[in-house]
Amino acid sequence: MENPKANVTPTYVTQPSLPELEEFYPYLQKIWENKILTNNGPFHQQLEKELAVFLDVPYVSLFANGTLALVTALQVLRITGEVITTPYSFIATTHSLWWNNIKPVFADIESEFGNLDPEKIEAAITPKTTAILPVHVYGNPCKVKRIQEIAEIYGLKVIYDAAHCFGVKHLGQGICNFGDLSILSFHATKVFNTMEGGAIICHDEGTKRRIDYLKNFGFAGETTVVAPGINSKMNEMQAALGLVQLKHYQTNIAKRKNIADYYRQGLLDVKGITVLAEPYETESNYAYFPIFVNEREYGLNRDQLYDKLKQNKIFGRRYFYPLISEFSMYKGLDSAKPDNLPVAEKMADKVICLPIYPDLEIETAINICRIIKSK
Numbered sequence: 001m002e003n004p005k006a007n008v009t010p011t012y013v014t015q016p017s018l019p020e021l022e023e024f025y026p027y028l029q030k031i032w033e034n035k036i037l038t039n040n041g042p043f044h045q046q047l048e049k050e051l052a053v054f055l056d057v058p059y060v061s062l063f064a065n066g067t068l069a070l071v072t073a074l075q076v077l078r079i080t081g082e083v084i085t086t087p088y089s090f091i092a093t094t095h096s097l098w099w100n101n102i103k104p105v106f107a108d109i110e111s112e113f114g115n116l117d118p119e120k121i122e123a124a125i126t127p128k129t130t131a132i133l134p135v136h137v138y139g140n141p142c143k144v145k146r147i148q149e150i151a152e153i154y155g156l157k158v159i160y161d162a163a164h165c166f167g168v169k170h171l172g173q174g175i176c177n178f179g180d181l182s183i184l185s186f187h188a189t190k191v192f193n194t195m196e197g198g199a200i201i202c203h204d205e206g207t208k209r210r211i212d213y214l215k216n217f218g219f220a221g222e223t224t225v226v227a228p229g230i231n232s233k234m235n236e237m238q239a240a241l242g243l244v245q246l247k248h249y250q251t252n253i254a255k256r257k258n259i260a261d262y263y264r265q266g267l268l269d270v271k272g273i274t275v276l277a278e279p280y281e282t283e284s285n286y287a288y289f290p291i292f293v294n295e296r297e298y299g300l301n302r303d304q305l306y307d308k309l310k311q312n313k314i315f316g317r318r319y320f321y322p323l324i325s326e327f328s329m330y331k332g333l334d335s336a337k338p339d340n341l342p343v344a345e346k347m348a349d350k351v352i353c354l355p356i357y358p359d360l361e362i363e364t365a366i367n368i369c370r371i372i373k374s375k
C-alpha cells in the first residue's frame with residue numbers, strides 16, 4: 001500500500017539548507033556598517049582561512065561559482081591541447097574545457113562508483129594530452145593513487161572536479177589534497193552552499209596568488225595586469241553565509257547519513273534495484289543517493305520507475321543522463337561514440353538519484369522505499 005501522504009506534498013531531489021535568518025543578521029549588519037561588499041573583504045578572508053582548516057587543505061581560493069573555478073583552474077596550470085575526462089558528470093565539467101579551447105577526450109568509467117576508469121585513461125593519451133580532469137562523482141573518491149601514477153608516468157597534470165565532495169575525507173586526509181588542483185561548488189543544491197559559490201584548492205602560496213590574480217581580471221597590483229583574467233570573485237554576502245553554514249555542517253551530514261542508512265536498509269531486498277557500495281577509507285558527505293534499475297529483474301525500466309515516483313510527487317533526478325558525450329556540441333568527437341563508453345552508457349540508462357537532504361523526513365524516505373518496492 002502506498003502512503004497517501006505522498007500525494008500531498010511534493011518531494012524534490014534536494015532542498016537547500018539555510019540557517020535561521022537571526023543567525024545571519026549580525027553578519028549583514030557588519031557588511032552594511034563597513035561597506036565592504038567584495039574584493040577580498042574580511043568575511044572572504046575569514047572563510048578562506050576557516051575552510052582550509054575545515055577541509056584539511058593548504059590553500060583555498062573562493063569563487064563566484066564552481067564553473068568559473070574550473071575554467072580558471074585550467075588556466076592557472078596553462079592546460080592546452082587535449083584533456084582526458086569523464087562523460088558521466090554535470091555538463092560544466094566539459095564546458096570548462098570548451099571555454100579554454102581545449103579538446104575533451106572522453107574515457108569510460110568504472111562500474112563500482114561511476115568514476116573515470118584509470119585503466120581507460122592510458123589508452124586515450126596522445127601527444128597532445130596535457131591533463132586529466134576526473135570527477136569524484138556523487139562525492140565518492142576516484143582511484144586517486146592510480147590516477148597519480150599514470151599522470152607521473154606521462155607528465156600530465158590532474159585537476160579534480162570535486163564539486164560533489166565538500167567535506168569528504170579519503171585515506172586519512174581531505175579529498176582535495178589529491179591532484180594538482182581541485183575545485184568545489186557551493187551551489188544551492190550542494191551539501192555546503194553559499195547560494196552560488198565555489199573554490200579552487202591548491203598546494204602552495206605562489207599558485208594561490210596566481211589564482212587570485214586570474215579571478216580578479218588578472219590584476220597583480222593597482223596598475224599591473226598579468227593575464228587576461230576574469231571577474232569570478234565571491235562577494236561578502238556569500239562569504240558571510242558560508243561562515244554561518246559551516247557551523248551547521250556536521251549536524252546536516254549526520255541527518256543525511258541517517259536518510260542514506262534508511263534507503264540502504266529499505267532497498268536491500270528489492271530485486272533489480274542496486275545501490276553503490278560505501279566507498280573505502282572514506283568519510284562521506286552523503287551528497288546523493290543514486291539507485292540503479294535493472295529492468296529485467298525489477299520488471300520496470302528506469303524511466304517507468306522515474307515516472308511512477310513522479311506520479312507519487314517524488315521528484316528524483318536522472319543524474320547523469322544524458323551523458324555529456326551525447327550533447328550536440330560534443331557528440332561529434334571520436335571519443336564520444338557509445339562504443340567507447342559502454343559502462344557510462346549503462347549507468348546513465350539505469351540511474352535515478354533519490355531525494356536526500358537534511359530536512360527530509362524519515363517517513364518520506366520510508367515511503368519512497370515502499371513505492372519502489374510496491375511495483
Ligand SMILES: Cc1ncc(COP(=O)(O)O)c(C=O)c1O
Pocket residue numbers: 065066067068089090092093135161163164184185186187196197198
Ligand atoms: C560535477 C560538477 N561540476 C561542476 C559543477 C558546477 O558548479 P556550479 O554550479 O557551482 O557552477 C557542478 C554543479 O553544479 C557539478 O555537479
